[in-house]
Amino acid sequence: TQGLMSGKRGLIMGVANNRSIAWGIAKAVRAHGAELALTYQGDALRKRVEPLAAELGAHVAGHCDVTDAASIDAVFADLEKTWGRLDFLVHAIAFSDKEELDGRYVDTSADNFARTMQISVYSLVAVTQRAEKLMTEGGSILTLTYYGAEKVMPHYNVMGVAKAGLEASVRYLAADLGPKAIRVNALSAGPIKTLAASGIGDFRYILKWNEYNAPLRRTVTIEDVGDSALYLLSPLGRGVTGEIHHVDAGYHVVGMKAVDAPDI
Numbered sequence: 276t277q278g279l280m281s282g283k284r285g286l287i288m289g290v291a292n293n294r295s296i297a298w299g300i301a302k303a304v305r306a307h308g309a310e311l312a313l314t315y316q317g318d319a320l321r322k323r324v325e326p327l328a329a330e331l332g333a334h335v336a337g338h339c340d341v342t343d344a345a346s347i348d349a350v351f352a353d354l355e356k357t358w359g360r361l362d363f364l365v366h367a368i369a370f371s372d373k374e375e376l377d378g379r380y381v382d383t384s385a386d387n388f389a390r391t392m393q394i395s396v397y398s399l400v401a402v403t404q405r406a407e408k409l410m411t412e413g414g415s416i417l418t419l420t421y422y423g424a425e426k427v428m429p430h431y432n433v434m435g436v437a438k439a440g441l442e443a444s445v446r447y448l449a450a451d452l453g454p455k456a457i458r459v460n461a462l463s464a465g466p467i468k469t470l471a472a473s474g475i476g477d478f479r480y481i482l483k484w485n486e487y488n489a490p491l492r493r494t495v496t497i498e499d500v501g502d503s504a505l506y507l508l509s510p511l512g513r514g515v516t517g518e519i520h521h522v523d524a525g526y527h528v529v530g531m532k533a534v535d536a537p538d539i
């Protein structure tokens with residue numbers, strides 16, 4: 276499969292550091308020949324993202340905060356100038372107030388609800404609007420979701436509701452853009468210890484629970500997610516759109532605690 280992505284140019288949004296899921300995806304598609312551009316959110320992350328971009332020979336398309344439409348426009352203007360065309364886009368962005376990723380969902384504030392939806396759901400629509408114009412030869416758009424969209428998971432709260440909205444957006448965007456040969460899919464990743472995950476209460480317990488109860492009896496890595504992303508971003512996934520594909524060691528098929536699971 277060497278060269279599977281050769282000649283393909285893609286924007287990857289959501290690298291914060293070398294533990295980011297977006298980084299696992301960037302490494303996988305680069306290894307198969309893709310040409311990459313990365314964005315970073317703010318100066319603090321710039322210092323982390325620039326050396327990572329250099330490692331993959333990736334173009335740095337600049338700062339992007341999805342709450343600031345001008346910064347999204349600037350990134351796509353840069354891509355239009357640098358490449359003129361885009362073949363794929365990875366959206367690995369989510370945010371909610373840490374305080375509300377603990378306690379009860381019923382206590383979610385209106386402000387944090389709106390902010391969580393804007394950053395974690397609407398941003399996919401916002402970047403897709405811009406990407407559509409550059410995907411003149413078709414394309415593949417991929418976002419990241421979690422099982423908390425489907426079932427109640429401890430502490431996921433408003434983020435679970437956001438991910439449900441994100442998954443529905445994937446289906447509507449897929450229907451809108453299918454006639455232009457632009458595919459839109461999501462990977463539903465099992466829990467991975469990243470910067471974003473550190474905001475979720477009892478995350479170590481959640482990791483152990485998954486390790487003991489998932490059919491594969493392990494958690495997943497950013498490399499596992501990266502290789503599944505390669506399938507959906509490359510021509511191998513050409514017949515697939517509107518799909519929510521689980522990369523969770525099979526956890527989503529399980530109905531109860533494994534009989535051999537140790538106490539945590």
Ligand code: NAD
Binds near residue numbers: 468
């Ligand atoms: P991460 O912290 O490495 O990445 C989250 C990214 O979101 C960061 O790069 C951050 O800069 C970006 N971001 C947040 N607010 C933003 C804003 N306003 N504008 C632009 N960018 C913004 O963590 P991660 O776990 O790799 O998260 C990537 C995606 O994967 C998220 O959508 C997350 O919900 C999803 N996901 C994570 C897990 C997990 O267990 N880690 C599981 C399933 C899905």
